[in-house]
Amino acid sequence: MSINSYQDLKVWQFSMNLAEKVYHLTYQFPKQETYKLSSQIQRAAVSVPSNIAEGHTRDSTLLGVRSEELLCAELETQLILGERLSYLDIQDLQTVLSKTDEVSRMIRGLQKALKAKL
Template identity: 55%
Template sequence: MGSFSYKDLKVWQNSMEAEHVYLLTQSFPRQETYGLTNQLQKAAISIPSNIAEGHTRDSTKEFLHFLSIALGSLAELKTQLLLAQKFKYLSMDNSKLLLLKTEETARMLRGLQKTLKAKLNSP
């Protein structure tokens, strides 16, 4: 998709902060290793991965499809963070910080989708 890399996209850079999820899940109970911990980590990794994959596809339509998947993973991540907070695995401060980051990323993804849709619909 053009001459620049997916690494140049601010939304990709923003979503690469998945490492915060990894750091915070280290303190989760051991019994959650294959449960909520794993789910959170997979969702966090899926977001920048789908942005990158979509960006390298052949068409704007395909890129939009992968951005949609990234948004789905973001919704999963947000739900899982809320569950972790509810189960008292995350402090309110850490949860709030990550949830704000998910909102920021969602806004950026929707903005990119809007731009790409406008590009698709222009003559």
């Protein structure tokens, strides 16, 4: 399969699914969190596929991939806090953390492949 667009990248597709799941989960947060934690979580989640797309478009994918791994860790931390504050139940947290871990592994794989090309 050839990659003609960032949308062809599996890591972009998986990270879009993750962002969608995160948005649905944060809709459950209390209203007072609308412009606080839920907003931060949403921004972190949408930044992952956005930066992958930007990096691919600029042909600087390796730089974008490095920051995506950090964003995944940031997202995980914020989600764990959401669970600790009882905004998420443990099953939802485990589901989304599993997806975040999967995206992180894909990002590391992409990093290795891009470094091998250099």
